[in-house]
Amino acid sequence: MYEDIVKEVYNIVYPRRKLFTAGPVACFPEVLEIMKVQMFSHRAEEYKIIHRDTIKRLKSFLEAEKGIVLLFPSSGSGIMEASIRNAVSPGGKVLVTIIGAFGERYADVVRENGRKAIELSFELGKAVDPDVLDKALKENPDVEAVAITYNETSTGVINPLPELAKIVKDHDKLLFVDAVSAMGGADIKFDEWGIDVVFGSSQKAFGVPPGLAIGAFSERVFELAEKTPEKGWYFNLPLYRKFDEEKDGTPSTPPMPQIFGLNVALRMIERMGGKEKWLNMYQKRAKMIRDGVRDIGLKLLAEPGYESPTITAVFAPEGVKGLDVYNAMRDRGFELAKGYGKIKEKTFRIGHMGYITFEDIKEMLENLRKVVSELLKGS
């Protein structure tokens, strides 16, 4: 065995710092432990058991008893593409709400797939205003779907999804929800809120390595998909459903280690008392970080009442760049996240996702206080 080769690569990639990243986030040790299990055929009975069990646990976690939950060998953005190619008619219109970089990505995906994106943009740091959404839908009665970023990773803002969903449903439009940095960290009630497509990925609030996307879909999506031409093969939703139902699997080979990891994470959530307790943990982490950041004298980007439970975007102090804070924290052993998109320069971000202890948060905040103080002296 070439142990030295493993060591060579390990020495390049092992994280030297405590992780408060935007994703991939630090994974739970239990999840990492299962990642190294030996592989075997994805059509073997052993895989089918864990596939079925994972779907069952996700249906419960997402409260999607009526929804069709599917697993994809892709990142979350793959399901963004799937939503458009399967459920929106060629050339059809999608109202894309934009509160940051990932809303912009949804609009790109709409356009790159030959549909029309009607953009409804809000100031960075703000959530989607329900009244503005309602007005936009009145003015654009011909849109087929509305795309909403549940939690905008670039700004640390969470949208009031239940309220927005109600408006979308009142107008009888399809509701597509990008929940990449929300799923596992913010509540999703698929059936109750009338969602048509919602997707997340393994590497965010579930604390699992990247490579797996998770989607839940309404029956209406499959009815539309049957009529939509040129859906493609790779993100063909009826094909995924068929393989899921008939073979307890996916049309092409799935990322098995990540599925095993997610299964472990879902069992851990159950053991820790279920979804409510798990989501409360995220709320507690978020509050501790927000309180700490404000106490240092820094301002949050998110408007009050819409702060994300999974990531906090913070303005660097006057005269200091976000990247300087990020780099200084790196030097002290903490990997935060850089600012993203249009506000990259002015902000830095603190992720709350994955394997983080309250002790780690305390220590990170103490160091942030020192870093800010030093940078202000230097500026």
Add this chain to the structure above:
Amino acid sequence: MYEDIVKEVYNIVYPRRKLFTAGPVACFPEVLEIMKVQMFSHRAEEYKIIHRDTIKRLKSFLEAEKGIVLLFPSSGSGIMEASIRNAVSPGGKVLVTIIGAFGERYADVVRENGRKAIELSFELGKAVDPDVLDKALKENPDVEAVAITYNETSTGVINPLPELAKIVKDHDKLLFVDAVSAMGGADIKFDEWGIDVVFGSSQKAFGVPPGLAIGAFSERVFELAEKTPEKGWYFNLPLYRKFDEEKDGTPSTPPMPQIFGLNVALRMIERMGGKEKWLNMYQKRAKMIRDGVRDIGLKLLAEPGYESPTITAVFAPEGVKGLDVYNAMRDRGFELAKGYGKIKEKTFRIGHMGYITFEDIKEMLENLRKVVSELLKGS
């Protein structure tokens, strides 16, 4: 730490048998060891180093110094879709050579993406006949591309790719090569053979878990892609190239553990003496299995001269089902592969890929001899 949860899941999925699967295949212990490394941001320097190093090693392995090598968070089939959406004009024609189930998949992908598939099918067990290909290209001068399955996993046949490539180039058509079960086990000379798209996946001859696809592309593909409308976002090749060149990464989050695993595998290949020695090992494994199977009195599906170096499809003895051989071998501790596609009933398959020792092969063949003898007595 919930060690019992890890054990629960491990007990469902750990492989009880020696693996001779069609993929996912048994992974090298060194690769599994790196799979459990803690995660971090894919935009961090540590990831960029390993990304760049992996691409560099792949370029050398595929002899694609002129080619653009890219990594994808998908299965190999994702790049099948990418080839069509990026390089073939909407409604354009692709000549799809079919020698088994994966050629049929390529034709499906062509059609599902709104292009026309001209199917050129050969009897199962046969390779593509160069003269027939030449004739088909003369009869269909308007096809834009030719799709070839380098190694057909369902029949255990390897195509004479250099010879076929020459014909495709003589007709000045694009050459798309599905090398999913070939890459890492059969030679690929990207530049020399004039390939335009070739793709493989992590879970085959490299012996790495599934979740990662590898593609090499010619400059011509990118020139065409710039003009092709509605390429989509998820498999948009110019976007992948941009992120690879400018950020040493992918547009959306990549399957980091599998990339680290592939990097370890590529370093191992180098240490074991480089590509030629590694491919010779595959040839030796294949010969040992073919000789053993013939010695038992069984017939191969592949026509002589075109036997795959990575997988062998075998006819079950007269009066015995392929599945019966598969199941009896499972009972004896060997996981072979079931027959696939139209010849599922009559055949079973023996994969040669990944972590397999010559001792394992010997033991597997001894057991196969007993199984065949017992099944023949019972039939």
